[in-house]
Amino acid sequence: MDIYQHFRKEEHPFIDRVLSWKEQVERSYQSILTDFLDPREQQIITMLIDTNGSDLTMQLFGGGTYSERKRAIIAPNYEGIIQEDFGVTILQGTYHEKFISLSHGDVMGSFLSLGLERKKLGDIVVKDGLIQILVADDICTYVLANLTTIKKATIKLVTKPVSALVEKELNWVEEDKLVSSMRLDTIIKEIYSISRQSAVDSITKKLVKVNYRIVDDRSFSVQVNDLISFKGKGRSKVDRINGKTKKEKWKITIAKLK
Structure with missing residues (x-):
């Protein structure tokens, strides 16, 4: 099975890096400490390094309970990992x-x-x-x-x-929405209660990021757990897709960071 088919094209270089880390640890029996990873990269590395019944272990740490960016350690499963190892x-x-x-x-x-x-x-x-x-x-x-x-x-x-570390628990507020498609312009129109033209203009002006990367394509397809950052309007994400209505509209649950 082609592993890349489950990920967006722009994520392929990071996938290659993770697979290279995995192979290096398996070959050398020496652990690898990554730089700080954003939440989407953390999702990818967790998906690619399955520690169930594996010879490898993988842990994430960013400083606190609610840390957004974290470093990862990939190591042989017999190796104990402590907090100080994350540097x-x-x-x-x-x-x-x-x-x-x-x-x-x-x-x-x-x-x-x-x-x-x-x-x-x-x-x-x-x-x-x-x-x-x-x-x-x-x-x-x-x-x-x-x-x-x-x-x-x-x-x-x-x-x-x-x-x-001074920590603050993130407060995500959920809300159910109906959208005609999972296009980025449609999603931010509904989440932020703005007009379709305002949504298109904001994307064109590069005010919108998805998973920490600027997206200037209004037809970009949003997926579950994608983190949307809208300059001046805050962060949000599509938490769940709950199927379709009889009129073929998507039933989704979104979450906004308060």
Whole structure:
């Protein structure tokens, strides 16, 4: 059976990478630690590395219970994996929120401006004058030395154990919808209660991401568990497809992040 038929074309390079990791561990009996993976990549690696009755084990960890981005360890099944093996560190700083407003995007932009790749960065917490950045251990020293300003705020970062992570449980609110198709423009029209033309324009202007990738094709087919990010309007996902009506409309359950 062709494994690729179950995935979108743009996901094939990542599938190849996962299969290569799997083969490497099976051949060398040495574990592999990945960079931070987004939720869709986590789904793919979980599907491709079946640990039931296998000689391999695979675990994910991103710093906390509700972490969105996580690193994976693929290892021989006899090898014990502990939290420290994931190489995740918190870099923490403070700022005066009365004088400056910082956002998740501000922190991300400053991090990327250092010439670092997104995959080396886990979740970001910006709350009540506190900044926490989860990073891979191998870039920790570099970030400490070079990330000294965010927007107009001077930041002094220090390392903290992952036990210090400030977590917030994600609140997804479900709602049943009827849609004429699973096209992206149709889906975001219903989820965000906007006109079809506004949905099309937003996609054309590259304001919509699916699974963290900009999608500018309005006819893009949305699948269950796809994470939709609409700039300025928040995140959502298709949680379930519940069949069709007699008039051939899709009955779906969507979830919006509050």
